Amino acid sequence: MSIFIVSKRSDSLSGIITVPGDKSISHRALIFGALSSGTTKIHGLLVSQDVTNTANALTSLGVPSEIINNTWHINGVGTGGFIQPTTATLDFGNSGTGVRLMLGALAGHDITVTCVGDKSLSRRPLQRVTAPLKQMGLTVDSSCNTLPVTVTGTTELLPIEYTLPVPSAQVKSAILIAGLQARGTTCVIENEATRDHTERMLRYFGAKIETKCKNGRTSISVDGYTELTGREVWIPGDPSSAAFLIAAATIVPGSDLTLNNILYNPTRTGFYQSLLEMGADITLKNKRELGGEPVVDIRVRSSKLKGIIVPPERAPSMIDEYPILAVTAAFAAGTTVMQGLDELKVKESNRLSATAAGLVANGVDANIYDATLTVIGTQSVLGGGLVTTNLDHRIAMAFSILGLGALNAVTIDDGSVLATSFPDFCSVVRSIGGNIETVWSSS
Numbered sequence: 411m412s413i414f415i416v417s418k419r420s421d422s423l424s425g426i427i428t429v430p431g432d433k434s435i436s437h438r439a440l441i442f443g444a445l446s447s448g449t450t451k452i453h454g455l456l457v458s459q460d461v462t463n464t465a466n467a468l469t470s471l472g473v474p475s476e477i478i479n480n481t482w483h484i485n486g487v488g489t490g491g492f493i494q495p496t497t498a499t500l501d502f503g504n505s506g507t508g509v510r511l512m513l514g515a516l517a518g519h520d521i522t523v524t525c526v527g528d529k530s531l532s533r534r535p536l537q538r539v540t541a542p543l544k545q546m547g548l549t550v551d552s553s554c555n556t557l558p559v560t561v562t563g564t565t566e567l568l569p570i571e572y573t574l575p576v577p578s579a580q581v582k583s584a585i586l587i588a589g590l591q592a593r594g595t596t597c598v599i600e601n602e603a604t605r606d607h608t609e610r611m612l613r614y615f616g617a618k619i620e621t622k623c624k625n626g627r628t629s630i631s632v633d634g635y636t637e638l639t640g641r642e643v644w645i646p647g648d649p650s651s652a653a654f655l656i657a658a659a660t661i662v663p664g665s666d667l668t669l670n671n672i673l674y675n676p677t678r679t680g681f682y683q684s685l686l687e688m689g690a691d692i693t694l695k696n697k698r699e700l701g702g703e704p705v706v707d708i709r710v711r712s713s714k715l716k717g718i719i720v721p722p723e724r725a726p727s728m729i730d731e732y733p734i735l736a737v738t739a740a741f742a743a744g745t746t747v748m749q750g751l752d753e754l755k756v757k758e759s760n761r762l763s764a765t766a767a768g769l770v771a772n773g774v775d776a777n778i779y780d781a782t783l784t785v786i787g788t789q790s791v792l793g794g795g796l797v798t799t800n801l802d803h804r805i806a807m808a809f810s811i812l813g814l815g816a817l818n819a820v821t822i823d824d825g826s827v828l829a830t831s832f833p834d835f836c837s838v839v840r841s842i843g844g845n846i847e848t849v850w851s852s853s
């Protein structure tokens with residue numbers, strides 16, 4: 411049996427909604443809670459397959475947790491406190507964040523663990539994380555650049571200074587998490603700033619962490635052997651999930667939608683900046699702080715859009731939003747050019763080609779040249795296409811949204827992928843008036 415998503419042209423979308431908790435912050439709250447002494451209470455954790463896989467891995471490593479009235483209680487074991495799992499492998503499913511951050515955590519433990527993942531995760535590059543962790547002392551039993559991988563950590567990790575060869579918050583975070591467990595100060599240098607949830611949350615848990623910006627470069631250093639203390643964490647709504655609904659309200663005429671309690675971290679706001687440049691009607695209200703992260707309520711009304719150029723330096727701040735920005739651009743007057751998209755090729759699918767293919771399948775003129783995606787907007791998007799997700803949740807959601815504004819229904823070949831980050835996506839879209847359904851098929 412397989413499950414398809416079918417989305418159709420919809421009348422105006424409206425309502426006041428929230429979206430599930432931020433995926434990046436959810437992973438970090440579980441992992442830092444586990445590495446702390448004392449209890450961490452997490453409110454608003456994203457309960458999706460990616461995050462559950464990290465929680466299950468921590469359980470296998472001897473970290474007790476329980477859910478009381480929807481609040482996750484993690485009874486931290488402290489750095490160095492993981493035990494040798496009795497399960498043969500730790501399965502991270504579809505989650506690059508889960509496996510990469512956990513490799514950083516495992517590096518400081520004298521245990522041997524085999525990490526596996528699904529077909530999508532097993533084709534994604536791992537060497538970007540294992541190379542610096544090996545320099546610190548992690549033993550990696552694989553000559554391959556991909557999962558499965560068997561690693562043996564050590565309580566004698568060495569600090570390093572490391573300049574990231576690619577802009578990746580996952581790599582930065584893995585090194586900083588290992589650095590927490592190393593003798594001395596570990597420093598990561600970024601040429602382009604990536605999401606800084608690790609830095610913010612580690613500071614909140616008591617780590618000694620310092621960030622310096624000079625000549626466009628950021629250096630982040632963390633002192634090793636500092637104990638983390640369990641804290642209470644409130645997780646705001648995920649802006650990457652919100653992006654699909656914001657795009658939907660922008661392109662479906664007559665819409666007026668409010669999304670409450672959405673993370674508004676400056677390292678994640680490139681999508682809003684791009685939409686505003688396109689002419690979107692977005693108002694931010696009630697800016698505030700929640701557990702060390704900026705949060706806002708967002709009101710979005712439909713509007714006429716125009717094509718823009720999205721420069722390469724904006725990529726890290728909206729890396730997960732390109733598929734939905736490209737879909738939005740299909741409804742704009744004129745051409746949108748998105749530059750510097752190399753990293754999209756190594757996401758849950760090759761998102762660069764998957765996005766272009768999904769657009770073309772729905773009658774939109776789109777093309778790729780090197781790492782640039784160009785979309786020729788049209789005010790009447792044909793739709794009618796069958797979109798291949800290749801185990802990529804964001805491709806499924808982006809093209810479901812395209813269907814809400816297109817002339818003909820759009821079919822997505824695999825609805826099961828929504829479980830990765832936004833299990834209730836279809837019911838939330840329906841609750842605001844979107845014409846979307848899931849269809850089981852025996853084929």
Ligand code: S3P
Binds near residue numbers: 506507578605
């Ligand atoms: C994430 C970082 C980004 C992003 C991913 C979540 C994180 O990946 O695409 O969805 O939580 O650190 P990269 O670090 O590979 O860019």
